[in-house]
Amino acid sequence: MQRRKVISRLALILGGVSVLPLRRLFGQTPPPQEPPSAETKVLGMGSHLLQGKHPVDQIDGYVCGLHFYNGDPGRQVIAHHFCSHRSEEFLQCVIYDSNQPDARLIGIEYIISARLFGSLPEEEKRYWHSHQYEVKSGELSAPGIPEPVERELMKKLVNTYGKTWHTWQYDRYADLPLGVPQLMMGFVQDGQAREPLVKQVEKEVGYSVEQRRKTREDIVADAVLPGANAWQQGNAYQIKSD
Incomplete structure (x- = not known):
């Protein structure tokens, strides 16, 4: 979870950065990503039930x-x-x-x-x-x-x-x-x-x-x-x- 927060902060900070610096930061292979957590899935279920799409x-x-x-x-x-x-x-x-x-x-x-x-x-x-x-x-x-x-x-x-x-x-x-x-x-x-x-x-x-x-x-x-x-x-x- 801590690692995800770090990546999220980087995403916010780098939101306006061009592709080339992003690739220099992460290299050719992006960092591995975790699958959706149980908490995220529960929130998704609530969205399906309560929110109009x-x-x-x-x-x-x-x-x-x-x-x-x-x-x-x-x-x-x-x-x-x-x-x-x-x-x-x-x-x-x-x-x-x-x-x-x-x-x-x-x-x-x-x-x-x-x-x-x-x-x-x-x-x-x-x-x-x-x-x-x-x-x-x-x-x-x-x-x-x-x-x-x-x-x-x-x-x-x-x-x-x-x-x-x-x-x-x-x-x-x-x-x-x-x-x-x-x-x-x-x-x-x-x-x-x-x-x-x-x-x-x-x-x-x-x-x-x-x-x-x-x-x-x-x-x-x-x-x-x-x-x-x-x-x-x-x-x-x-x-x-x-």
Whole structure:
């Protein structure tokens, strides 16, 4: 407990310190962390019973897909999205690295309709990616629901656009969310997603990507609107660490 207090004080003191000094302090391997104590678990039980969690309660959808770091298409990760509707044309999602109880919270994604995307300022559009290929290829899934129901969901998502920030680069830093937020993108053609990662997704969600592709052949995907997927024109914006 004393050690935890020391670490907590360090976290407060170092709250405004950049990643590089933090890594110099702890080295490449962060200090080991204790699991939640019995006291913490009891407090959590009280929270479950007594506190309202209305934003979380509004989550009404779960989809799993693949993202890559904008400007670095070789860095690819699996992203499990838990989404709620702000309107018929606007979803907001929290993203985890898995659907397990110990999943890491790794980012957020906003999903909007083509109509809303078309209304954005041109400078803003470079942060957004299309979902046409993700849906048609079968790479995007809604685990656990029957395939006919999933098809109806994919019809709603196929012509939408997403703006995604990952706050935890878990492919590099497994234990702590070091570094600055990173803008993420989605794939737009065959051969971009690494085959081992696709196989891992298939294992996690329990279905064949190729089979899903075949069942979605008749889903209508409109042409991608200008301004999306700006990385394809060499405009791969990214936040850089100092």
